[in-house]
Amino acid sequence: MLQSRITPFLLLRGNGLVKTQKFGDPKYVGDPINAVKIFNEKEVDELTLLDIDATTSGKGPDLGLLRDIATESRMPLCYGGGVQDAGTAAQIIALGYEKVSVSHAALERPELVREMAERVGRQSVVVTIDVKKEGLFGASYRVYSQNAKQKHNIDPVTFAVQCTELGAGEIVLNSIDRDGIMQGYDLDLARKVRAAITTPMTVVGGAGSVDDLRALTSELGPIGAGAGSLFVFKGKYRAVLISYARP
Structure with a gap:
């Protein structure tokens, strides 16, 4: 039986x-x-690492750092940030990562998703879709990239369907509006995308408690529940304390 995955996003x-x-408002957390050593001990389902500067600065992934992380890790890893071609994705997979995520590059050139799937296998290709509410009373959604600085005239459902048809093995749905708010x-956004695709999907942005994880998995069945703040902060003053929990 398929089960939901609980994934820290770093x-x-x-x-x-x-x-x-x-x-x-990025805050240093360690x-x-x-962090990988701690999550090893807590036996997390998988771990996602996203380099938030790699694409905006025009640099590629820091393969040396990724190698060091993979060497320490005893859990499945996904990496995203600065991947522009299938060859780079293959290098990351060769380091020991199970999945490679793309976002802006897939928006700029969707065919990259197909190329990656052909090179490393569909199961290793993740497309992260950063989404923000638009319009009167937030009645619609639009896809953004470049750390929410660039808006794309496409809705997340349409883009998710396109990416799965091209070969994405997983869609990560990331709410900009709820990021870090807990x-x-x-x-509502998760339901819209889940209804349109059968590909594995992970939702991230907004989790502040185990109840939030439970609400997502109860509503949508087997799904990935991603969280950042929930697993790195403790208490109302947001003291840094790495933790892990399942619903």
Whole structure:
């Protein structure tokens, strides 16, 4: 029987980890190697690392850092940030990562998704879709990239369907509006995308408690529940404390 996955999302900036709110105000939360060691002990389902500067700065992935992380990790890993071609994706997979995620590059050139699937296998290709509410009373959604600085005239459902048809093995749905707010997932957005695709999907942005994880998995069945702040902050003053929990 398929089961939901609970996935910590860690944001890389340089050699450190940060956590954002609505894709801004990054706060340093620690060292990635140390975080990986802690999550090893907590036996997490999988771990996603996203370099938030790799694409905006025009640099590629830091393969040396990714190698060090993979060497320490005893859990499945996904990496995203600065991947522009299938060859780079293959290099990351060769380091020991199970999945490689793309976002802006897939929006700029959707055919990249097909090329990656052909090179590393569909199961290793993830497309992360960063979404923000638009219009009167937030009646519609639009896809953004470049740390929410660039708007694309496409809705997330349409883009999710396109990416799965091209060969994406997983869609990560990331709510910009709820990032770091810890007030629950955007379940309406999740339902819209889940109804349109059969591909595995992970939702991230907004989880603040185990109840939020439970609400997502109860509503949508077997699905990936991603979280950042929930697993790196403790208490109302947001003290840094790496933890892990399942619903």
